[in-house]
Amino acid sequence: MKTSVYIATSLDGFIARENGELDWLPGIDDNSDGKGEDFGYHEFMNSIDVLIMGRLTFETVRSFEQWPYGDKRVIVLSSQPLQIPNDLSDKVESTSCPPAELIQKLSEENCQHIYIDGGKTIQSFLNADLIQELIITRIPVLIGSGIPLFGPLDKDRKLRHILTRTFENGFVQSKYELIN
């Protein structure tokens, strides 16, 4: 089983503005029809069984015009019970399960590839050494402040650089594996 992060950040390392806005991210809706360059997103999404995200990311994604994950299973981490809207109740569940337990449970359910999303969630999974792969797409813009991708760590984490792709619009996408 593998857990991956696939995320876009500003060049200064933010995944959203303080209020969750993604207005600095060009063409966020341009590829929703599957046409054009999608920076490997659909291939990645096709490879995963389940998404795990925090409540804030869930709320941001909920505010999009269209639910972007199709029928993919989504688990929202929340210390409080979460009201799941009716139209999502067949694919979204919430849990207050700690990261390691959740991963153990999903492994027993035979999940092969898990997508970890959202700043706080990624940070807690990194600190628990529960991430195997990072795919980071750098957007050529500095926004100065916002929600950071990375946060404090209890110790350094070394990575193995797997590959980097550049795109005509200036996006730079690097794939890393965590070295444990």
Added chain:
Amino acid sequence: MKTSVYIATSLDGFIARENGELDWLPGIDDNSDGKGEDFGYHEFMNSIDVLIMGRLTFETVRSFEQWPYGDKRVIVLSSQPLQIPNDLSDKVESTSCPPAELIQKLSEENCQHIYIDGGKTIQSFLNADLIQELIITRIPVLIGSGIPLFGPLDKDRKLRHILTRTFENGFVQSKYELIN
């Protein structure tokens, strides 16, 4: 005249630990003899007339076994008058001149290419729109905390991606131009 930043950061965007330490930066001394892969450093250094850095960066660099900038002219930004050691007095000067004035002065002295170094200095020059080029080398390690390359901005800054090079040791170096 062009002003450039050439800097290494951890994957989480730090240029040094809180205390200025660079122990997470592999092979920092390996290439000081000019042999082996130097990630374009000597070519870059050969192209510049003068370095501008803050007092903290100056003190970090002073603590290195060897002064790394040869006879290159170095200007240290410091609000307080700075005691320049005798062995550096012919190449290092200090100033409390604001960034825009300093750049204007160097332009009048016919400087062609200026290297802006150090977190705070880079941030203040970026905010004053006095940087034309960023060359950032990402080291494949997360250190969790430290001195960040980037800081708050009064507004977004867009960049043009020029090129990205990857190295066998996992370093990923991207060159950007600021779009003003």
